[in-house]
Amino acid sequence: MMAGQSGQVPILILKEGTKRERGKDAQFNNIKAAMTISDAVKTTLGPRGMDKMLVDSMGDVVITNDGVTILKEMEIDHPAAKMLVEVAKTQDSECGDGTTTAVVLAGELLKKSQELIDNNVHPTVITRGFKEAASKCMEFLDSIALKVSPDDKETLREIAATAMSSKGVAGVRDHLAKIAVDAVLSVAEQSGGKYKVDDDDIQIVKKQGGGISDTQLLKGIIIDKEPVHSAMPKLVKDAKIAVIDAALEIKKTEFDSKIEISDPSQLRGFLDEEEHMLRTMVDNIKKAGANVVFCQKGIDDLAQHFLAKEGIFAVRRVKKSDMEKLAKATGANIVTKLNDLASKDLGFAATVEARKIQDDEMTFVTGCKNPKSVSILVRGGSEHVVDEVERSIVDAISVAALAVEDGKMVVGAGATAIELSQKLRDYATSVGGREQIAIEAFADALEVIPSSLAENAGMDTIDILIDLRSSHKNGNKYHGVDVLNGKVADMLKAKVLEPIRVGRQAIQSATDAACMILRIDDVIAAKSSSPGGGKSPGGKEGSDESED
Numbered sequence: 001m002m003a004g005q006s007g008q009v010p011i012l013i014l015k016e017g018t019k020r021e022r023g024k025d026a027q028f029n030n031i032k033a034a035m036t037i038s039d040a041v042k043t044t045l046g047p048r049g050m051d052k053m054l055v056d057s058m059g060d061v062v063i064t065n066d067g068v069t070i071l072k073e074m075e076i077d078h079p080a081a082k083m084l085v086e087v088a089k090t091q092d093s094e095c096g097d098g099t100t101t102a103v104v105l106a107g108e109l110l111k112k113s114q115e116l117i118d119n120n121v122h123p124t125v126i127t128r129g130f131k132e133a134a135s136k137c138m139e140f141l142d143s144i145a146l147k148v149s150p151d152d153k154e155t156l157r158e159i160a161a162t163a164m165s166s167k168g169v170a171g172v173r174d175h176l177a178k179i180a181v182d183a184v185l186s187v188a189e190q191s192g193g194k195y196k197v198d199d200d201d202i203q204i205v206k207k208q209g210g211g212i213s214d215t216q217l218l219k220g221i222i223i224d225k226e227p228v229h230s231a232m233p234k235l236v237k238d239a240k241i242a243v244i245d246a247a248l249e250i251k252k253t254e255f256d257s258k259i260e261i262s263d264p265s266q267l268r269g270f271l272d273e274e275e276h277m278l279r280t281m282v283d284n285i286k287k288a289g290a291n292v293v294f295c296q297k298g299i300d301d302l303a304q305h306f307l308a309k310e311g312i313f314a315v316r317r318v319k320k321s322d323m324e325k326l327a328k329a330t331g332a333n334i335v336t337k338l339n340d341l342a343s344k345d346l347g348f349a350a351t352v353e354a355r356k357i358q359d360d361e362m363t364f365v366t367g368c369k370n371p372k373s374v375s376i377l378v379r380g381g382s383e384h385v386v387d388e389v390e391r392s393i394v395d396a397i398s399v400a401a402l403a404v405e406d407g408k409m410v411v412g413a414g415a416t417a418i419e420l421s422q423k424l425r426d427y428a429t430s431v432g433g434r435e436q437i438a439i440e441a442f443a444d445a446l447e448v449i450p451s452s453l454a455e456n457a458g459m460d461t462i463d464i465l466i467d468l469r470s471s472h473k474n475g476n477k478y479h480g481v482d483v484l485n486g487k488v489a490d491m492l493k494a495k496v497l498e499p500i501r502v503g504r505q506a507i508q509s510a511t512d513a514a515c516m517i518l519r520i521d522d523v524i525a526a527k528s529s530s531p532g533g534g535k536s537p538g539g540k541e542g543s544d545e546s547e548d
Contacts, residue, residue, distance in 0.1 A: 024117065026520060026521055027114075027117060027123065027518065027520065027521060028114065028117075029080075030079075030080035030517050030520055031080075031110045031111070031113065031114050031517065031518075033078040033080045033081040034080050034081060034083065034084050034106065034107055034110050034513075034514075034517055035107045035110055035111055036081065037071070037076070037081045037084045037085070037103065037107065038084065038103055038104050038106065038107020038108070038110075039107065040052075040070070040074070041067045041070055041071065041100050041103050041104065042100075042104050042107075042452050042456075043456060044065035044066075044067065044070070044100055044166070045100050045101070045104060045166070045449075045452045045453060045456055046165075046166050046452070046453040046456050046457065046481075046483055047165045047166050047457075047483050047484065048453075048456045048457035048458070048483050049065050049100075049166050049456050050065065050456070051063055051064060051065045052064065052065065052070050054070065054073040054074065056073065057075075061384070062384075062387070063384050063388065064387075064388055064391060065100075065166060065167065066099070066100075066167070066391050066395070067088050067099035067100030067101075067102075067103055068088040068089060068091070068092040068099040069391060071084070071085045071088045071089075071099075071103070072085070072088075072089070080517050080520075083513050083516060083517060084103050084106055084107070084513060086513070087102050087103055087106050087509045087510060087512075087513045088100075088102060088103050090102075090505075090509050091505055091506060091509050094501070094505045095398060095399070095402060095499070095501055095502045095505050095506075096199075096394060096395055096397070096398020096399065096401075096402075097163045097395045097398055097399050097498070097502050098498070098502040098503070098505065098506045101449060101502075101503075101506045102505070102506040102509045102510050103510075104448055104449070104452060105445060105446070105448060105449065105506060105507065105510040106509070106510035106511075106513045106514050107448075108445040108448035109130065109441075109442065109445045109510060109511065109514035110514050110517060110518070111445075112441040112442070112444055112445050113126050113441070113514065113518055115441070116437060116438065116441055121434055121437060121438070122434075123518045123519060123521070124519070125434045125435060125438060126438045126441070126518055127438075127514075127515040127518050127519060128435055128438070129434070129435040129436075129437070129438020129439045129441070129442065130438055130439075130441075130442055130511050130514060130515055131511065131515060132431070132435060132438075132439060133424055133428075133438070133439045133442035133443070133511075134442070134507050134508060134511040136423075136424060136427055136439075137420050137424065137507050138504060138507075138508075140419070140420050140423045140424075141410065141416070141420070141500055141503060141504055141507075142408075142500075144410065144416065144419055144477060145408040145409065145410050145500045146408065146409050146410065146411075146492075146497075147407060147408060147409075148403050148407060148408065148409045148497075149407065150185065150188065150195055150404045150407075153181060153185070155403075155409070155495075155497065156181045156184075156185075156400050156403055156404070157174070157177045157178055157181050158177075158495040158496075158497050159399050159400060159403050159409060159497045159498060159499060160176075160177035160180045160181055160396035160397075160399060160400045161173045161174060161177040161396075161495075162399075162412055162495075162496050162497055162498055163392075163395045163396050163398075163399045163498070164176060164177065164392045164395065164396050165496075167388065167391070167392040167395070169212055169388065169389055169392045171212075172212045172213050172215075173392075175212075175213055175215070176212075176215060176389070176392060176393055176396060177396055179215065179216070179217045179376060179393070180376075180393055180396035180397045180400050181396075181400050182217055183202045183217055183374050183376060183397060184197055184202070184397055184400040184401050184404060185404070186219070186371060186372070186374045187201040187202060187371075187372055187373060187374060188401075188404050189372070194405070195404045195405050195407075196405065197401035197404055197405060199394075199397060199398065199401065200321075201325065201328060201372060201373045201374070202373075202374055202375075202376065202397055203221060203222065203322075203325055203373065203374070203375040203376070204375070204376050204378060204390055204393065204394070205222045205224070205362075205375060205376070205377050205378065206378045206386045206387070206389075206390055207357045207358055207360070207377065207378070207379060207386070208358060208379075208380065208381070208382065208383055208386055209357070209358055209379060209381075210379040210380070210381075211379065211380070211381065212379065212380050212381075212385065212389055214379040215376065215377065215378050215379050215380075215389060215393075216376070216377050216379075217374060217375075217376055218364065218366050218374065218375045218376070218377060219329075219366060219367060219368050219371050219374055220329050220330075220349055220364065220365040220366040220367065220368045220371060220374065220375060221322065221325050221326050221329045221330075221365045221373060221374075221375050222362055222363070222364055222365075222375045222377060223294070223315060223318055223322055223326070223362065223363040223365065224360065224362055225315045225316070225317070225318060225361075225362070225363055226315070226354055226361030226362070226363065227313055227314060227315060227354055227363070228299050228304045228307075228314050228315065228316050229304040229305065229307065229308040229314070231308040231309075232307065232308045232311075232312070232313050232314060233311055233313055234353065234354045235351065235352070235353045235354070236291055236292050236313045236351065236352045236353075237350065237351055238348075238350065239291060239292045239313070239348065239349045239350075239351065239352040239365070240289050240290050240291050240292065240343075240346045240347075240348060241290065241292045241293075241294065241326070241330050241332050241346055241347040241348065241349060241352070241365070242285055242288060242290035242292070242293045242294070242332070242335065242341060242345065242346055242347075243294050243323055243326050243327050243330070243332040243333070243334050243335065243347065244293060244294070244295045244296065244334075244335050244336075244338065244341070245296045245297070245323065245334050245335065245336045246295075246296075246297060246335070246336055246337060246338055247295070247297035247298050247299075248278070248281050248282075248293075248295060248297075248298070248299040248300055248303040248307075248316075248338075249278075249297070249298050249299065249300040249303070250274055250277060250278070250300065274302075275302060278300055278302050278303045278306060279306055281303060281338050282303060282306040282307055282310060282312075284338050284339060284341055285307075285312065285338070285341065286310050286312070288341045288342055288343050288345070288346060289343045289346060290312065290341075290346055291311065291312055291313065292312065292313045292314075292349075292352045293307065293312055293313070293314040293315070294314075294315050294318050294323065294326055295314065295315065295316045295317070295318065296317070296318055296319075296320060296323050297316070297317065298316055298317065299314060299316040313352055313354075315363055324373075325373040326347070326365065326373075327347065328371070328372040328373035329347075329349075329365065329368045329371040329372065329373040329374065330347025330348055330349050330365065330368050330371070331347045331348060331368070331369070331370075332345060332346055332347025333345040347368075348368065348369060349365045349366060349367055349368050350366060350367020350368070351364070351365075351366050351367050352364070352365050352366075353366070376393060378390050378393065399498060399499050399502065402499035402501045402502065403499045406499060406500055406501055408499070408500040409497050409498060409499055409500060410497070410498060410499075410500050410503055411478045411480060411491050411492050411496060411497060411498075412480065412491060412496040412497060412498045413450075413453065413480030413481050413482065413483070413491040413494070413496045414449045414450025414451075414453050414454075414468070414480045414481045415450075415477070415478050415479055415480030415491045415492075415496075416480075416503055417446045417447065417449040417450055418446075418447065418450055418468045418469065418472050418479075418480070419472055419477045420443075420446055421443040421444070421446040421447050422443075422469070422472050422473070424439055424440075424442060424443035424446070425440060425443045427439065428440045428443065442511075447465060450464065450465065450468055450480065450481045451464070451465055453481045453483055454481050454483070456483070457481070457483035457486065458486075459481070459483070459486050464481055464488060467487075467488040468480070468481070468488055471488055476490065478490050478491055478492035478493075479491065480496065482494065
C-alpha cells in the first residue's frame with residue numbers, strides 16, 4: 001500500500017499483496033460472510049429441520065443437524081465467519097444445546113444492523129443498543145422462567161426430549177430422555193443447597209449393532225479391556241474390586257546393571273526370589289479380600305498365572321480416566337502401594353462380567369451401590385446412526401444437567417423469543433433516541449427463531465408471526481409454534497421446555513459476536529503464503545511459464 005502527496009515519492013506502509021477494505025465495504029463484507037454461515041444452519045432448526053451431509057478431504061462422511069458439528073466440519077476461511085463458529089463452540093461448551101439458535105440469532109442481528117447502517121445509524125450506536133437490549137433480555141428471562149426441581153423426573157425428561165426433538169432419534173427420544181435424566185440424577189452431587197453435575201462422570205460407549213432402542217444405562221462402568229488370562233473367570237458375582245495404580249511386575253532398575261551368575265543354584269535362587277515377590281503381591285490382593293483387580297499398569301505373566309489360580313478376575317493397563325470412574329462407581333480407593341491394600345479400599349459391584357460385543361471383548365462392572373459414575377452403551381444399525389445417537393444423548397444430558405443445576409426452565413418453540421421481543425418493544429419506547437431503533441431491531445431479530453421454525457415446517461411465516469404476536473398481546477405468554485400440527489399453540493401444555501441457561505447464553509453469545517463484527521471498519525489481510533515457496537500450481541515460480 002502506498003501513501004503520499006502529488007509530486008512526492010510514495011511511502012510504502014504495508015507489504016505488497018496486502019488487501020485492505022475500509023468503511024462500509026468492510027462492514028458489509030463481514031456481515032455478509034456471517035449471514036452466509038447463519039443461513040447454512042438455519043434450515044436445521046426445529047423438529048422439521050433438515051440434515052446436512054459433510055464430506056471431508058479424506059472422504060469421511062458426517063450426517064447431522066447438530067449446529068456445532070456442522071460448523072466444526074466445515075472448512076471456513078473468512079475471519080468474520082469464523083467468529084460465528086466460535087459462537088457455536090461457546091454455546092456448546094457452556095450449554096451443550098442451542099448452538100443453531102445462537103448462530104441464527106447472531107446472523108439475524110447483523111442483517112438488521114445492515115439495514116440500520118444503510119440508514120446512517122452509526123455502528124457504535126447499534127452496538128450500544130444491542131448490549132442494552134441483551135441486558136434487558138436477561139431480566140425478562142428471569143421474570144418469565146418456571147421452576148424445576150431435581151425430584152421432578154417427568155419434567156426433566158420433557159426437557160431432555162425437547163433437546164432431541166430435532167434430531168434423527170426423535171422416534172425413540174422418550175427412551176433416550178429417560179436414560180439421560182437417570183444418568184444425570186445418578187451423578188448429581190448436592191453442596192450448599194445447590195446441585196452440581198460433572199458430565200465427565202457419565203461414560204458413553206458406542207458400539208454398532210442392534211437398534212437405537214437397545215441403548216441402555218448401566219449403573220456402573222464399561223472397560224474396553226478383557227481379562228489378562230484365559231483361565232480367569234468370565235463372570236464374578238458380588239465383586240470386591242481392587243483399583244490399583246501400581247505394576248504387578250518386578251521393578252527394573254533405573255540405571256543399567258548386570259548380574260553375574262557363576263553357578264546354576266544362583267540362577268535358581270534368583271528366579272525363586274522373583275517368583276516369591278510376585279506371589280507376595282497376589283497374596284496381598286487375596287488377603288485384602290479382592291476377587292477383581294483393575295490395574296492401571298502392567299501385570300507380569302507369572303502374576304497373571306497366580307491370579308488365575310486364585311480365581312481372581314484381573315484387567316491391566318486401564319486408562320487413568322476409567323480408573324477414576326471405577327473408583328467413583330464402585331466406591332473403591334485407588335491404591336498406589338500394594339502393601340497398603342486393605343479391605344476398606346475395595347469397591348463393590350453386583351457383577352463383573354467379560355462380554356463380547358461385535359468383535360470386542362469388554363468388561364462390564366454393573367450393579368454398583370449408589371454409583372457416582374455411570375455408563376451409557378449406545379447402539380445403532382450403522383456408524384453414522386451411532387454417532388448421531390451419541391450427539392443426541394450428549395445434548396440431552398447437558399440440558400438435564402443445566403435444569404438440575406439452575407432449577408429454572410423456559411418454554412421453547414419460539415414462545416420465549418416472542419415474549420422477549422414484545423417486552424423489548426415496550427421497553428424501547430421508554431429509551432428514546434437512536435438506541436431505541438437498535439433495541440427495536442434486536443426485538444425484530446428475536447423473531448427469527450419462531451419464523452425459522454415455521455419456515456422449516458412448511459408453514460406461512462407471516463401468518464404465524466401475526467398469530468403469535470396477537471396471542472402474546474392477549475397474555476398467552478407460553479404460545480409458540482406447534483410445528484407438528486402447523487399452528488400456534490400453548491407449548492407449556494405440549495411440554496416443549498428448555499433450561500433457562502440455553503436461551504441466556506444464546507442471546508449473550510450472539511450479541512457479543514454481532515457487536516464485535518459491527519465495530520470492525522477496516523480489514524487488513526496479509527498476502528497468504530502459498531505452499532511450495534511461491535511457485536505456481538504448475539510447479540514453476542511466478543506466473544512466467546516460459547522455459548529458458
